[in-house]
Amino acid sequence: MKMRKIEMEVTEPEMTPVIDIVFQLLMFFMIAISFENTKADERIKLPKDTLAKPPVIKPEHELVLTFGYPRHASGERRQSRPEVFYNERYVDVYEILPDLEQEKRVIERVHGHHVINDVTVLIKADSEIPMGLVQELIRKCQEAGFSKFSLRTSSEEA
Amino acid sequence: MMKLQNRFSGPTKVEIPMAPLIDVAFLLLIFFMLNLKIVSPEGSFNINLPISAPTAAAAEITQSEIKVGMISDRQGNLMQLTLGSRNLGNDDEAFDRLNKEILKIIGRPGNPLARDIQVEIDADYETQYKYVVKAISSCTGRLDPVSKQVARYVEKIKFAPPHKPKA
Secondary structure (H helix, E strand, O other), rough: OOOOOOOOOOOOOOOHHHHHHHHHHHHHHHHHHHHOOOOOOOOOOOOOOOOOOOOOOOOEEEEEEEEEEEEEEOEEOOOOOOOEEEEEEEEOHHHOOHHHHHHHHHHHHHHHHHHHHHHHEEEEEOOOOHHHHHHHHHHHHHOOOEEEEEEEEEOOOO | OOOHHHHOOOOOOOOOOOHHHHHHHHHHHHHHHHHHOOOOEEEEEEEEOOOOOOOHHHHHHHHHEEHHHHHHHOOOEEEEEEEOOOOOOHHHHHHHHHHHHHHHOOOOOOOHOOOOOOOEEEEEEOOOOOEEEEEHHHHHHEEEOOOOOEEEEEOOOEOOOOOOOOO
């Protein structure tokens, strides 16, 4: 009778797949976090302010309007007049009313008729835009029926 | 002869050294993480601008209204910040002064008696948006530099009707 010698071996856990998974998770969170709630638009430079804090309660309905200067890839302005970036188009402030009215119709059809009073218009305007044009944009929104406004700033330390 | 046969007895498993590979991967990861430009969070100021006729609404609250004026040059640079009829200057300190004056008017932060006070911002057409945001910020409160707590001053902000652009 032969006696088999039982070898005492230290079993090493397979580390490679573990590390693979950890990397995947890490990458996922890195990408997810920077896009989660900022919806940052590189075409505009928001004014900096330390006081404006991210809202604790997110408004139920919001319409984001981005207002800035169309820029070349290098960052310089393509034109001296700012425009509203709306649905991948550039629209002049004075011509945005039909778009806003359509936006209102869509919101009303989806959420009901009175919801328009609860819609917050989030204005993301470039820090160098003349105030007169921002006010013009607000006025156009009012003409379309929106009444709540929120001015977006970057909370970066000045 | 025997020795040679022993030496080449079938294929052996070649082990790839994983440790240095992982070391390098970590270094790369850290490099890219440090390089990553972290997007700063965004905050916002809420402004209620009802559509109702502005003249009727303005008439009933004129007694508790602070008027902040902003005069600018053609390029939109701030030339003068005013509170009522007082000139506060046009530098960064002007906004600090505005902040202090607002505190004087409301008494203390969160004063219930000051809840109805409204600030009307009357900016020139060309004034750059960032100055207006600074003025709104100076009126709404102050961030304590030590405790990082925000003291709220005036919550209600409105805009005066827009001016015509300078010819």
